[in-house]
Amino acid sequence: LRVLFAAGGTGGHVFPAIAIADELTRLAREGGLPPPFARVRCDFAGTSTRRESTAVPSAGYSLSVVPVAELARPWASSPTNLTLPFRLAAATRAAMSLVDKLRPHVVVGTGGYVSLPTCVAAVLKRVPLVIQEQNAVPGVANAILARAATTRCAAFASAADALGGKCVVRGNPTRASLRVMTKTVARERLQRPGDENEKVLVVLGGSLGAAAVNDAIAAAAPALLASFPNLRILWQCGEKALAGTREKHAEVTSHPRVLLTPFVRDVDVAYAAADLVVARAGAVTCAELLATRTPSVLIPSPNVAEDHQTANAVEMEANGAATVVREAELREGWIEFAAATKALLVDDERLGRMREAAGRADTPDAARRIAFDVIHAAKKKKK
Numbered sequence: 001l002r003v004l005f006a007a008g009g010t011g012g013h014v015f016p017a018i019a020i021a022d023e024l025t026r027l028a029r030e031g032g033l034p035p036p037f038a039r040v041r042c043d044f045a046g047t048s049t050r051r052e053s054t055a056v057p058s059a060g061y062s063l064s065v066v067p068v069a070e071l072a073r074p075w076a077s078s079p080t081n082l083t084l085p086f087r088l089a090a091a092t093r094a095a096m097s098l099v100d101k102l103r104p105h106v107v108v109g110t111g112g113y114v115s116l117p118t119c120v121a122a123v124l125k126r127v128p129l130v131i132q133e134q135n136a137v138p139g140v141a142n143a144i145l146a147r148a149a150t151t152r153c154a155a156f157a158s159a160a161d162a163l164g165g166k167c168v169v170r171g172n173p174t175r176a177s178l179r180v181m182t183k184t185v186a187r188e189r190l191q192r193p194g195d196e197n198e199k200v201l202v203v204l205g206g207s208l209g210a211a212a213v214n215d216a217i218a219a220a221a222p223a224l225l226a227s228f229p230n231l232r233i234l235w236q237c238g239e240k241a242l243a244g245t246r247e248k249h250a251e252v253t254s255h256p257r258v259l260l261t262p263f264v265r266d267v268d269v270a271y272a273a274a275d276l277v278v279a280r281a282g283a284v285t286c287a288e289l290l291a292t293r294t295p296s297v298l299i300p301s302p303n304v305a306e307d308h309q310t311a312n313a314v315e316m317e318a319n320g321a322a323t324v325v326r327e328a329e330l331r332e333g334w335i336e337f338a339a340a341t342k343a344l345l346v347d348d349e350r351l352g353r354m355r356e357a358a359g360r361a362d363t364p365d366a367a368r369r370i371a372f373d374v375i376h377a378a379k380k381k382k383k
Helices: 013-028 052-058 078-102 116-124 141-148 157-163 182-187 211-227 244-250 267-271 285-291 306-317 327-332 335-345 349-363 366-382
Strands: 002-006 041-046 063-067 106-110 129-133 151-154 197-202 231-236 256-263 276-279 297-298 321-323
Touching: 002 013, 002 116, 013 041, 013 052, 013 106, 013 129, 013 285, 013 366, 041 052, 041 078, 052 106, 078 116, 106 116, 106 141, 106 306, 106 366, 116 129, 116 141, 116 306, 129 157, 129 366, 141 157, 151 157, 151 366, 182 211, 182 267, 197 211, 197 267, 197 335, 211 231, 211 244, 211 327, 231 267, 244 256, 256 306, 267 285, 276 285, 276 335, 285 306, 285 349, 297 306, 297 335, 306 321, 306 349, 335 349
Parallel strands: 002 041, 002 106, 041 063, 106 129, 129 151, 197 231, 197 276, 231 256, 276 297, 297 321
Antiparallel strands: none
16 A cells, blocks of 8 residues: 655644554554555655654655645735746646656645645546645645545544535544553653642643743743642743743743743653643644643634634634633733633633543544545555
């Protein structure tokens, strides 16, 4: 079974693709692929400069570089978009050459402009196409590709409705390690064992940083630490924001119960240790919060395509797994954010209900179900 993944740009597009590839690899290793397939080869198409350039090789898969035809925003006023048809045509020709070289039975697109040329090439070459949409609002690439796709998979029912046809709701694939870490082990890893009454607040401002989130937590932290003598804060401020955050908020970041870090590498440890998480509302983050049954305060970024983070956050809140605070509210003042966070930390019963709600909304078999969608689509090519 030869599978070509078209995934790139952000972790939200890359990591679900890797999770699906890992599941296909596991099925092949354990003899679980249905006939006529016995082995699997997963290749990726992407760029040499974005998230996939490091994540894909680190996961053990081969990455082929293809050109990108990106839509500049705002699309109506950007002169760069005048050349978009020509750039898309050139990128599609390069992707068609890659499809000819790899001869995949199926192409899997997980969204983003990086995926568009390769998925278009699959359609032109009559290779079955599976698309997977991670967000509550479909991105431009998947919206364009939906009509031509053999199979459409969505994480949210709202996205499935928007993609139309026989789109199936599968949820977002997540890493298996997230579901096995325990609070006891996680807190030992964080060197905080033994105190059952301790509260841990984890702040995930994004791997590159989010100024609004960093400023809000810096403003709210003194009041939270004073209200909860047993509170510890693990604060991911972002690699680019580390020096500035330390300098701007020295009094908070030097507090003995605040651990400031540019990037949380063992995110499974952070989720398991947390009583509450403050985070953006990217698709992968939302899926991981559900997988680990972690209550959250979500601050969706307003600066993303189709405002999809707000839609994700609203879905999480509707499920009962999160509370949403808009970034505009942070700009007006941090007091409401601090009050919302404090109200959750003090209410163990509510946190328990949020954990239960997250468990109900979780889709632990998403990777497996999508993997079989891919296999069934590939059989059409095999015939």
